[in-house]
Amino acid sequence: MALASGLALLLAGCATTSVPDPVQAALAKAGLPADSLGYVLQPLDGSRAALTRRADDAMAPASTMKLVTATVALDKLGINHRGRTELLAASAPVGGTIDGPLILRGGADPDLDWPALWWLLRQLRESGVREIRGGLVVDRTLFNPTRLDVGLPPFDDAPEFGYNVIPDALHFNGSVIDFELQATPAGASARSLPALAGLVLDASAMQPSTRLCKDWDEVWKPAIVQPTGDGWTLKLQGAFPAGCSQRAPLQLVDRQWLVTHAVRQLWAELGGTMAPGDVEAAAPADAVVLATHRGRPLAEVLRGVMKSSDNALARLTYLQLGAQAVQPDEPTLPAAERTVRAWFAAHRIDDRGLVLDNGSGLSRSERISPAQLAGLLRASQAGAQAPELLAVLPVAGLDGTMSRRLKDTPAAGKARLKTGTLHDAVGLAGFVPDASGKTWVFVALLNHPEAAAKGRPVLDALVDWVAGQR
CATH class of the missing domain: 3.40.710.10 (DD-peptidase/beta-lactamase superfamily)
Incomplete structure (x- = not known):
């Protein structure tokens, strides 16, 4: 031996x-x-x-x-060692315009959350770019396959919880959305943090529970996720403890939808415009880096x-x-x-x-x-x-x-x-x-x-x- x-x-x-x-x-x-x-x-x-x-x-x-x-x-x-996220374009912007799509390339950045994405886009906006004449290209090609989560059976009966996330090279917000759950006399109310256009939450089916607040997830049941136009309706199920308030990071919607809508929403709030059409693809080999976010050291x-x-x-x-x-x-x-x-x-x-x-x-x-x-x-x-x-x-x-x-x-x-x-x-x-x-x-x-x-x-x-x- x-x-x-x-x-x-x-x-x-x-x-x-x-x-x-x-x-x-x-x-x-x-x-x-x-x-x-x-x-x-x-x-x-x-x-x-x-x-x-x-x-x-x-x-x-x-x-x-x-x-x-x-x-x-x-x-x-x-x-x-540090992961990174980059914003790129096929060619350098001219006169405040990117003549083609914006490219968001994932480099296994563990800290790409909402503030980090906002800062990336803010850097681009403050460089003078306002108009993006293509859509958004999401590049996850650091890993092969790009989405290891696709087609993989769930590990257990709680695939929506953060411990079950199977990451890819663009680990935006840990592939989860933060939800605030608040007890009401009838059961619970819910909202996403931040609010996302196209995401509708329906907590009307949730019932009051006598469980302790710390055990809230023991009476949670998987949400019913339904596509609605260009968004999603999430029908929350199960029960929620009386008098309880919780913030829960949950993996309930497709991560490609999440990141494209996050980019578009933040870019619009920064005063920018972006043409329609979002895809997942590799960045061109000669793409120009416009802004970078680096994660913490290993x-x-x-x-x-x-x-x-x-x-x-x-x-x-x-x-x-x-x-x-x-x-x-x-x-x-x-x-x-x-x-x-x-x-x-x-x-x-x-x-x-x-x-x-x-x-x-x-x-x-x-x-x-x-x-x-x-x-x-x-x-x-x-x-x-x-x-x-x-x-x-x-x-x-x-x-x-x-x-x-x-x-x-x-x-x-x-x-x-x-x-x-x-x-x-x-x-x-x-x-x-x-x-x-x-x-x-x-x-x-x-x-x-x-x-x-x-x-x-x-x-x-x-x-x-x-x-x-x-």
């Missing part, structure tokens, strides 16, 4: 497989079998034998798979990917790995996978059993073994970007997806761990200081049909055990 020297040390010699008593007790209390749990635990300096169980078994990682995407991206793309974007476990941004980052390495006419996802496997090989981590899909962990197929994930973590701390990865990991009891876990424990404020949750898989992976201050590599994956409902206390007990070691 072609393991890195560090990983070989991690699993060699007198590694033990006995489950710590507190963890065994947590498994028993949850009614989960010990075989549902896999882990690799060892001081980063290798000064103690590894504690392992199912170390080489390929398991569903849930969002701990984001560690793979983040670690490889920091190394291969670099901490200052090291900053990864805070959202890791601390908030943002699936869409993780997928966008994974696709950028592919876009950097893609061969002519090659799909982007296989190129991203090739990049990750090459990184594993370069660090002498065996990739047998590793299954890659979209790099976010929101997948039924992605698999990684505890040993592989531990090897990646160990390699990350030997690399130049070690501080950057530590900085983006959630801190136990303080922030991100760990803010409510392990409070008032020895690990609080010290352990830095990426969480993972699917219905049948939970995980924690990262770094846990023990009672003497020595940092441990920590990987724990639990796969079971009731993992999400019962598995977290087991993983937390394992963190507590490591944090108490001397």
